[in-house]
Every structure is written in structure tokens, then in C-alpha cells.
């Protein structure tokens with residue numbers, strides 16, 4: 430499974446601020462979306478282009494390149510994935526949105542599904558799954574299982590922070606997925622939180638605790 434850890438200075442800088450304990454809810458939301466936008470730029474690097482001739486400013490024909498109509502659906506994992514959605518749609522404004530609702534049982538750390546609403550033509554679309562945190566990988570594997578069960582064949586994943594344990598679990602279950610992240614962190618603590626991580630990303634984005 431290709432893992433793209435993006436080392437761009439803007440990504441590193443913004444991630445450093447995001448890790449800081451006393452960032453406000455407003456600041457955390459803004460930075461999560463800015464990072465999501467930068468990671469989307471990287472994740473869309475390979476989109477196919479096609480040529481077309483248009484009329485330029487002086488009436489002359491000009492050959493331009495445009496994205497080859499591959500349809501995209503963005504898949505935020507509730508809740509925390511919503512904190513990246515504006516950043517992704519700022520670059521992919523025509524993409525359709527499919528939503529998966531999962532929360533992690535605090536004792537077993539296993540994902541509990543509670544909502545799903547997918548676009549109908551998943552088999553024709555590139556799906557970009559977004560969630561700030563890849564911890565044990567349970568939530569991501571469950572989401573990828575759902576997408577593939579509905580015929581989706583082309584999937585990329587964008588997370589802000591990934592734990593090695595979660596990467597390994599996704600790799601075992603879905604080795605064909607491309608993963609984009611601002612950081613591969615060190616490890617999970619005894620409660621399944623990523624270290625150094627960001628804490629509970631959903632709570633920080635929504636201001637709950």
C-alpha cells in the first residue's frame with residue numbers, strides 16, 4: 430500500500446500548530462481545513478488530463494488541458510471528517526459527497542456504524558475518504574469495506590495523522606489503497622490515542638469534551 434507522507438514545509442508548519450494544546454476550536458478547524466486542502470493537492474497529482482482547443486483572449490485557438498471528467502466522491506467519516514470537508518471541496522467543488530457515520534467504542538476500540546449515505550454510482554467514481562485520525566485503523570477499514578461492497582474500485586485516503594498500527598491494519602485489509610498523510614506518528618497509547626497525535630480530533634473540531 431503506497432503511503433505518501435507529505436513533507437512540504439507548509440504542511441509541517443501547520444501540523445505543528447495543530448498539535449499545540451491550546452489552539453482554539455476556531456483555529457483548529459481552520460488549520461484542519463488548510464491541511465486537508467494541501468493534502469488534496471498532493472492526492473490529486475495523478476488525475477488524468479485531456480486536451481481541448483478553446484478560443485484565447487485574442488481570438489486565436491489555444492490548446493488547454495483539463496481534468497478528464499473522472500467523477501469524484503468525497504467520503505468524510507463522521508464526525509471528525511467533516512472538519513476537513515471544506516478544505517477538500519475548495520479544490521474539488523463539483524465532487525459529490527458520500528457520508529459514513531462511525532464512532533469508536535471507547536472500551537473495545539472497534540468502530541460502531543450509525544449512518545451511511547453513498548452516491549448511487551460509486552462504481553464509476555474515485556472515492557477520497559477523509560478523516561483526521563487513523564489510529565487502530567478499525568474505522569478506516571470498515572469504511573473501505575463499505576465502499577468496496579458497493580462496487581467502488583478506485584479509492585484514496587487522506588488523514589492528517591496516521592499511527593503505524595493503523596497503517597498496518599489498512600495495508601493488510603486493503604493493500605490497493607493510496608494513503609496521504611501529513612505525518613506518520615510514533616505509536617498508540619493504552620487508550621488507542623495517537624502519540625504525539627492531536628488528541629480527540631472530533632472534540633477539538635466540534636468544541637465538545
Ligand SMILES: O=P(O)(O)OC[C@H]1O[C@H](OP(=O)(O)OP(=O)(O)O)[C@H](O)[C@@H]1O
Nearest residue numbers: 507508509532533564565566567568631
Ligand atoms: O482508527 P480508529 O482506532 O478507528 O480511530 C480513528 C477514529 O476515531 C475518531 O473518531 P471518533 O470515534 O472519536 O468519532 P468522532 O469523529 O465522532 O469524534 C477519528 O475521527 C476516527 O474516525
Ligand SMILES: O=c1cc[nH]c(=O)[nH]1
Nearest residue numbers: 564622623628629630
Ligand atoms: O488519537 C486519536 C485516536 C482516535 N481518535 C482521535 O480523535 N484521536
Ligand SMILES: [Mg+2]
Nearest residue numbers: 629630631632
Ligand atoms: Mg472523537
